[in-house]
Amino acid sequence: NFMLTQPHSVSESPGKTVTFSCSRSGGSIASTYVHWCQQRPGSSPITLIYEDNQRPSGVPDRFSGSIDRSSNSASLTISELKTEDEADYYCQSYDGTNWVFGGGTKLTVL
Amino acid sequence: EVQLLESGGGSVQPGGSLRLSCVGSGFNFGDFAMHWVRQAPGKGLEWVSSLSWDGGIIGHAVSVEGRFTVSRDNARKSLFLQMNSVRVEDMALYYCAKAWGPYHKDGFHVWGRGTRVTVSS
Numbered sequence: 660n661f662m663l664t665q666p667h668s669v670s671e672s673p674g675k676t677v678t679f680s681c682s683r684s685g686g687s688i689a690s691t692y693v694h695w696c697q698q699r700p701g702s703s704p705i706t707l708i709y710e711d712n713q714r715p716s717g718v719p720d721r722f723s724g725s726i727d728r729s730s731n732s733a734s735l736t737i738s739e740l741k742t743e744d745e746a747d748y749y750c751q752s753y754d755g756t757n758w759v760f761g762g763g764t765k766l767t768v769l
Numbered sequence: 770e771v772q773l774l775e776s777g778g779g780s781v782q783p784g785g786s787l788r789l790s791c792v793g794s795g796f797n798f799g800d801f802a803m804h805w806v807r808q809a810p811g812k813g814l815e816w817v818s819s820l821s822w823d824g825g826i827i828g829h830a831v832s833v834e835g836r837f838t839v840s841r842d843n844a845r846k847s848l849f850l851q852m853n854s855v856r857v858e859d860m861a862l863y864y865c866a867k868a869w870g871p872y873h874k875d876g877f878h879v880w881g882r883g884t885r886v887t888v889s890s
Contacts, residue, residue, distance in 0.1 A: 694876040694877065696814075696877065696880075698814075703864060703880045703881065703882050704806075704814065704864070704866075704877075704880045705880070706877055706878055706879070706880075709869060709877075709878070710876070715878070747813075749813065749814050751814075751816075751877070753874045757816065757828060757830060757831075758806075758816035758819065758828075759816070760806075760813060760814045760816060761813075762813050763813040763814070
């Protein structure tokens, strides 16, 4: 089993670039895929990134995902921030038996 | 367009039972694994259960093991979650999600709107 740890909150200005981290404790970040979803207030989650860095059709290329073996973490980067990006962002990964979700990061676009 | 519609939520007393359903449309339901994920009020997402395309591989979170049972009826394009011995901590919005592929290790592709479960005596 492992845990995924995300910062509780991040703030950034419109037009800027923000990066969220998702740190894995227990095992290598590269051993199973990391996925990301966005949940706007009062809405259902939407998948942004699957299998570390793949974007579903319809997701703008402002959103990108990556993993870093040296820090054993995954990252979600949003460029050209818009006010509509204000939401909670969750990483998730499969541990061989169960699905593990990070606690989520709340993005405020000031 | 892929759509998922959950139903069956409502109010239940501690120790009671409830059966959630999820109907899929816009895709070949029988080709994909399905997931249940829940979100308690003001909290984050928590995985509950997953089921492979044919129902042959099932996974449940430790928090619901032995109390909740996931199943599917591909002919009816439906996913179910039988919730028994419900606890106060099970109160949440329950989402159904379609997987990317046929196995429960395949991640979450499309999410439904959720059905709310309230636990109160």
